[in-house]
Amino acid sequence: MSQASQKAAKAPTNELWDTIVVVVEALLIAIVLRSFLFQPFSIPTASMQQTLMIGDYFVANKFVWGYGKHSFSLGRYGNFTLLDFELPITGRIFGREPNRGDVAVFRPVPQTIEYIKRVVGLPGDKIQMKEGRLYINGTMVERTEVGKSTDTDSEGDTRDVTVYTETFPEGTTHTIQEISDDGPLDNTQEYVVPAGHYFMMGDNRDRSADSRVLASVGFVPATNLVAKAEARFFSITNNIPPWQIWQWPANVRWDRMFQSVYNQPPRVTK
Template sequence: MTQPAEKPAKKSAKKSAKKSATNEWVETFVVIVEALLIAIVLRFFLYQPFSIPTASMQQTLMIGDYFVANKFVWGYGKHSFSLGRYGDFTLLDFELPISNRILGRDPNRGDIAVFRPVPQNIEYIKRIVGMPGDRIQMKDGRLYINEVMVEREEVGKTMDTDSNGDTREVTVYREFFPEGTSHIIQEIGDNLSLDNTPEYVVPAGHYFMMGDNRDRSADSRVLSQVGYVPAVNLIAKAEARFFSIKDNIPPWQLWQWPANVRWDRMFRSVYQ
């Protein structure tokens, strides 16, 4: 017995359903692409996340801290349009052929900067200690700016562990810059390799950087490694921590979170 032919209405309904499903897929794809483009633009021009792999800024920024940095506040320099590194892989590293920054204001002493040292091809993060024209020197572990010793107050003792797992007792201080701002630093002692230095005269258009973990930081005191940082090599100003996990554990290992995430360090300004 011959089967009855399918009614035109049913065929039309199936075509409409297929068309609707296709439209939904296209719309979803467009939304995903738009979201990715917005994320790339935000990261490219406005805010970029970074992570901390070393101990040079502890306790301000601990190994395993993730923070967001403001890329537009100081304007844009040579290395502003990098989308970051993932291990040994650089997603995008475009160097602008410019000698001065575009837009933005000048940094302040005490700002925490992401930058590219002239002899290096990777990002560093340190605190801006010396402004253009300043004379900077360390004497017996004390910082001098233009021949005036920077005041500090002892906060207490704690243990500090570097990226190699070496744990030392350190003394924690609150240091006061002449402009009135203050921040936390820590010292293993006051007579280590970078605690007595020659006087550094910061060239025009450059900044002098130091880590808050003074005895575990390769910074502008090491001229061959970091030295004076040109303003055009600044990338972004650190703003706030948004995630923190012990031992630099990868954030995607969710099963590690309960015992290792430092909840008290998340969603806080790096200047507190």
């Protein structure tokens, strides 16, 4: 075989190998980014509406609070987990502590899946609900009624809600919803947040299983924090899978895309 023929025969093989190398490198970069920096999540339930609606997709910052034992889960797809292992650490390495008002992805102690709620109580805080009002360290948190709206949960149950802006002692504000002020979790005991733990609550106060339910969520250890929610990048109604592109025109919420999950205006219908 001539030298020219040998080169021609080797060329396809070299191109295939180069392609494989590029694909592997891209996958490794994606895994590193997802493991250490940013990870996408979706919202399947109503507990954080209006801040995060069912069908919202958002990116979360994995390095701002440092890394805990659950930081390197790469996500679940149905019954399949891409990667999920616990680091042999009891605290957190690097990063800062969460601020009150941050929206957190975390693992409740008894659970094996991620939850997302707002950080309401810091270590040492006293948290209580009285007649639908949140008290932090004995002081009622300011809230202002904005208007009325409706809320639909993941089962399709629609309820009338009152929309408020709530202002934490530090001055940060966010939107909450209440069906009423006399629901099952609107009058609680006083919770004292242990050292190294946080108290989480959903913005959809009457449709959130959160730290108020000690048996299923309770106080969240710092080591169980996964990431801080930052910005929505996609949103579609009715939990329609994003790959069903033919359903986008009628169902994509274009006004919720590429927006921060913080400082967004409340949505009212009346």
